[in-house]
Amino acid sequence: MSLDFNAYSKENQLNPYPAYDRLRRESPVYYGDWGKDGKFWVLTRYEDIDGVLRNAKDFPNSLGPGLKGMTDDGRPFLVLNGIDPPDHTRIRRVIAPFFTPRAVESKEPLVRDVCNDVINSILASGNNPFDLIAEYANPIASAVIFDMLGVPVSLRERYKAWTEDYITVQGGQGGEKEKVNFRDFYDDAFLLMEERRRNPGPDLISVMVKAVDDEGLISEQEAHDNVMVMFVAGMETTEKLIGNAVVALVQNPDEYAKVLEDRSLIGSLIEETLRYDTSAVSIMRTAALDVEIGGQLIRRGERLMLVLGSAGRDPDQFPDPDRFDVERSPNDHIGFGEGPHACPGMWLARIETRVAVETLLDRMPSLSLDPGQFDESNRLQSTINRGFLHLEVQFDPALVSKRTTA
Numbered sequence: 001m002s003l004d005f006n007a008y009s010k011e012n013q014l015n016p017y018p019a020y021d022r023l024r025r026e027s028p029v030y031y032g033d034w035g036k037d038g039k040f041w042v043l044t045r046y047e048d049i050d051g052v053l054r055n056a057k058d059f060p061n062s063l064g065p066g067l068k069g070m071t072d073d074g075r076p077f078l079v080l081n082g083i084d085p086p087d088h089t090r091i092r093r094v095i096a097p098f099f100t101p102r103a104v105e106s107k108e109p110l111v112r113d114v115c116n117d118v119i120n121s122i123l124a125s126g127n128n129p130f131d132l133i134a135e136y137a138n139p140i141a142s143a144v145i146f147d148m149l150g151v152p153v154s155l156r157e158r159y160k161a162w163t164e165d166y167i168t169v170q171g172g173q174g175g176e177k178e179k180v181n182f183r184d185f186y187d188d189a190f191l192l193m194e195e196r197r198r199n200p201g202p203d204l205i206s207v208m209v210k211a212v213d214d215e216g217l218i219s220e221q222e223a224h225d226n227v228m229v230m231f232v233a234g235m236e237t238t239e240k241l242i243g244n245a246v247v248a249l250v251q252n253p254d255e256y257a258k259v260l261e262d263r264s265l266i267g268s269l270i271e272e273t274l275r276y277d278t279s280a281v282s283i284m285r286t287a288a289l290d291v292e293i294g295g296q297l298i299r300r301g302e303r304l305m306l307v308l309g310s311a312g313r314d315p316d317q318f319p320d321p322d323r324f325d326v327e328r329s330p331n332d333h334i335g336f337g338e339g340p341h342a343c344p345g346m347w348l349a350r351i352e353t354r355v356a357v358e359t360l361l362d363r364m365p366s367l368s369l370d371p372g373q374f375d376e377s378n379r380l381q382s383t384i385n386r387g388f389l390h391l392e393v394q395f396d397p398a399l400v401s402k403r404t405t406a
């Protein structure tokens with residue numbers, strides 16, 4: 001097929017859905033040469049992607065292209081999404097208690113307070129329009145993950161720049177600036193661990209450090225690399241999903257009206273955003289054996305990009321997939337992945353994004369995009385994450401609710 005699909009092209013990063021449609025129809029298991037990232041397969045059908053994710057033994061995570069060359073000395077980067085059982089299972093066990101639905105539910109009051117505080121600051125600043133990502137979604141996602149990690153939220157700005165550069169470097173893009181920032185982030189994560197060692201608390205970094213020092217469950221490097229990934233996962237995907245949910249709502253006024261009428265739909269609005277325009281668009285796997293998928297022979301050692309963003313639009317799985325439907329049911333999306341690597345942060349992400357959208361619509365029910373400022377190109381350039389770096393939204397001050405508690 002002469003399909004000139006380029007996962008890295010600006011056009012595909014702005015609106016990849018037409019290209020995903022073509023790939024699913026014409027070449028659902030597509031082999032491409034991605035320049036310095038080498039060659040890999042691109043899978044776009046729900047069924048194929050789901051099958052690979054559930055078969056973690058034959059399609060391991062280690063050796064993923066994005067995780068090569070992330071460390072100066074060439075040592076493997078030991079983040080959960082780059083390793084396999086049994087090491088993967090051992091590390092996940094250490095972090096798991098922080099992410100159970102019960103542990104996460106206890107965070108809801110904090111999330112609600114943070115959302116209201118952030119709205120109060122926006123109102124006090126007089127910014128209208130304001131930047132939904134920088135002024136709302138990021139402060140919320142950061143406050144929650146910083147609280148969980150036991151890191152002062154005053155470091156937010158610094159970490160924000162670093163997490164964006166981490167994604168760029170992991171996605172095989174970026175220049176010297178991003179690499180230098182990645183290195184600073186890398187060094188700083190060790191300093192944070194040292195600080196928690198001296199002053200341990202009930203936070204995740206303290207627990208990871210204890211698992212290194214007292215329990216011998218994980219190594220220093222394993223703790224360190226996963227501290228880094230927690231910042232990135234906790235901030236980037238969550239803030240981008242909040243932005244994507246708001247854009248989808250504003251661009252689908254009938255659905256917006258339904259949600260304004262019935263706030264109990266916000267949970268399913270979030271699920272629909274994870275299907276329709278998810279923020280974690282693609283993940284990588286490697287074939288551990290020769291295997292056929294969709295009539296294509298994939299050889300042992302070859303790599304696969306699983307396009308979750310395309311799985312969500314697959315008409316064989318979702319009727320009328322290009323329609324954004326806040327009442328869609330069933331909605332068996334795989335926006336949080338599937339199998340042993342399924343997102344451990346999914347319950348936290350759900351609470352954060354739901355409460356963030358709820359609070360926004362409660363306090364600013366007239367929220368809309370600023371047409372003069374809305375610019376699709378204000379997106380993160382990444383094949384991994386999808387969402388806005390900046391998103392100008394506006395509201396009618398006469399309709400603002402001054403309420404500060406839910």
Ligand code: HEM
Binds near residue numbers: 061233344
């Ligand atoms: C809307 C927000 C989020 C989305 C869409 C999302 C999506 C995903 C997906 C698709 C994976 C699977 C990766 C793979 O199989 O290779 C994943 C893994 C992961 N996520 Fe999330 N995530 C979100 C929020 C979070 C949050 C808030 C945290 C932590 C605080 C988190 C932590 C992680 C970690 C550590 C992994 C690696 C798990 C592993 O490989 O075992 N995520 N996430």
